[in-house]
Amino acid sequence: MSMNYAFGFSLFLLILVGLNVYFFYTMNTVGKVNPILNVRGFKSDLLPNIFKDIYNHLNYLPSSYRHKISKFSLIQKNLLQSFNISNVNNVKYTLHNYINWPREESLFPYRNGISGQMLSAMRSSTIVLVDNAPKGTQLKLLLLLEGKHKLYFKPKRYKLDTIINGNIYAGFDRHNSEVFAYYLAMIMNFTWIAPSVIRKLHLQRDVLPVATVGLKKAMVKNENGSMCIYGKCFYCKINETVCPDNNGEIEGAAILYLDKPFRVNKSPWRRSYTTKKMEWERDDDFCKKVLATHSRKRVLNLVEVSIFDFLIQNGDRHHYEVYKDRIVLFDNGKGLGNPAVDELDILAPLYQCCMLPLTTWQHLELLSGGSLTETIKLLASLQGEKLATEDHFKAVERRLLKFYATIQYCIGKHGSAKVFVNTD
Ligand SMILES: *[C@@H]1O[C@H](CO)[C@@H](O)[C@H](O)[C@H]1NC(C)=O
Ligand SMILES: *[C@@H]1O[C@H](CO)[C@@H](O)[C@H](O)[C@H]1NC(C)=O
Ligand SMILES: *[C@@H]1O[C@H](CO)[C@@H](O)[C@H](O)[C@H]1NC(C)=O
Secondary structure (H helix, E strand, O other): OHHHHHHHHHHHHHHHHHHHHHHHHHHHHOOOOOHHHOOOOOOHHHOOHHHHHHHHHHHOOOHHHHOOOOOHHHHHHHHHHHHOOOOOOOHHHHHHHHOOOOOOOOOOOOOOOHHHHHHHHHHHOOEEEEEEOOOOOOOOEEEEEOOOOEEEEEEOOOOOOOOOOOOOOOOOOOHHHHHHHHHHHHHHOOOOOOOEEEEEEEHHHHHHHHEOHHHHHOEEEOOOOOEEEOOOOOOOOOOOOEOOOOOOEEEEEEEEOOOOOOEEEEOOOOOOOOOOOOHHHHOOOHHHHHHHHOOHHHHHHHHHHHHHHHHHOOOOOOEEEEEOOEEEOOOOOOOOOOOOOOOHHHHHHHHHHOOEEHHHHHHHHHHOOOHHHHHHHHHHHHOOOOOOOHHHHHHHHHHHHHHHHHHHHHHHHHOHHHHEEOOO
């Protein structure tokens, strides 16, 4: 009798588990979005409730978020014009004219082909001095160009298809992520960012003749007799060098250096970099505390930055720099690490505050259906760049849907009148 009872009970449990799995499965397939379950460590019980809610909204996301919006084509056309490089005769003149630009609207000018001209100038201007970049945690060079303009140079450390495993801030900076991030930001109309372009340095021709003593000291010969750079920085190690390729060149991201007085701030949503949980990870009402100590404008700006970081999966923005009271999108090299991973908590500023400037939303809403990554590819191709594998482009599109789902979650919770903030 008791055996029977035990058997019956086990059967009951088995059916219960089966039903659960079935319901969970159907719940997640109704909306015909499947890639979402493809998330590292996805286990429904372990996800915070907010994540469950957001994933639910993702499953029922209106189909309009999967289609291209025709209004975007004009924006795309204007961007392509800005980045067109048909008019690059005056490269020196170009940088000289615009380096002191910062205006209310953008950190650098970008209309009428100027972006393309600046990138071309950054890619081809003669280098008169190469040094270790001051400060910083990763190997980075400082290039002085003819005409006194400066570029940061972050060397390539990985092939485009290398997958970075481990935590979200693992590994070296990705040079392609810096350049990808620049185009992404410009498409999102986040214009508070420095231009960035892929540049190749010929070690013997471009670097060694103009290298400072300090830089030469930060170089070693490898087993093939080639000079390699290990640099001077917090994490630089003599066994972690960057060496020229078969053509004698080192590829990297050239980023326009800004000689400006930036204010550096700690991000309220920074990670702990240990197993300790930060306050924002423990308290779903954390945004209230941030609003009590930061201006509304700054919090809205942090929310915008979190969307940008989420799309490329840059989880390393522990500090941020401010110029003219706006966050400058510096240091975007920790993106594009693993296309299979979407750490939703990078969006914490958005799902905890549930607010976004209305104008920002009206713009980001237009990027759906593949327009975003299509435009990144088009802009990059103007400089002959290939910045990411298809897996990464797909991942960015998938994350864009998750951003839309998060907005739906916020609207469901607070109503759109509260979520979209009129900032004009
Ligand atoms: C980009 O933002 C600026 C304000 O910062 C705005 O004037 C402009 O209309 C926006 N552009 C697009 C295409 O949305
Ligand atoms: C040395 O050259 C060989 C052949 O070109 C290459 O396979 C190897 O990776 C090189 N070693 C280093 C340390 O660059
Ligand atoms: C370089 O050496 C350090 C120890 O000084 C070690 O932790 C690291 O893994 C080494 N890196 C490589 C690429 O071998």
